[in-house]
């Protein structure tokens with residue numbers, strides 16, 4: 001099993017075969033994670049640096065756990081508390097880490113394109129753990145893997161991505177990934193949070209969340225990314241919750257079952273009420289669990305090793 005790419009920078013660069021190869025490896029690693037000994041020796045000779053220039057809970061822990069389950073040596077770097085605050089550049093920071101004989105770098109950065117820049121300047125395999133408003137490839141892979149677990153083949157399945165589409169790297173990576181897998185896609189949110197021309201990517205646009213929920217089989221709900229908005233794009237969070245927040249009454253009014261997903265972190269009571277986030281329709285914690293198997297698959301396949 002091998003991928004057509006040396007790095008995982010974005011879903012846009014992956015072929016459909018690459019996505020299926022990652023899912024097949026993740027299926028195997030998910031079985032490993034259910035064994036009493038949740039570890040394989042595959043990456044015993046591999047050293048990986050996780051470098052995070054932006055906050056993270058799920059992605060950072062999930063990558064670290066995935067790497068440790070593969071027996072890799074792992075070093076973690078976060079920009080806060082590092083020499084970045086003394087003016088050190090991204091490329092100097094990474095060259096210093098690589099000089100310590102690191103084979104692979106997992107990077108999150110607030111600037112879109114930062115992992116591509118890094119890939120041009122280093123020999124190590126680079127995995128994008130989220131770059132600005134651009135892509136979050138492992139999130140899209142774990143989202144699609146979790147949908148596939150519930151629905152089987154995603155060809156023709158109706159998925160609505162609801163929330164702040166404009167600022168979301170999860171939305172873009174989901175559109176690429178689910179599009180390649182043949183799903184029918186809709187984005188829904190206030191007009192100010194939907195990028196102009198997004199229909200050209202083959203997605204429908206809906207501004208009424210009730211209509212989006214009536215249409216879809218899966219709702220992937222996103223939070224409002226206030227940290228990426230330079231100027232207000234809607235009046236208040238209260239008003240957003242009133243018009244776009246998904247609550248139990250809305251879910252109970254639907255004629256069909258809708259699977260609720262969210263990449264986290266959830267702003268409870270804004271985009272999602274707790275009684276929906278914690279309901280039997282929600283597979284949010286399944287997504288988190290599948291994230292470890294997907295990241296094991298990606299790290300393993302990019303390491304070039306053949307001994308899982």
Ligand code: CP
Pocket residue numbers: 055056057058059060130139263264265
């Ligand atoms: N889904 C996601 O990227 O979460 P974190 O920001 O906590 O890593």
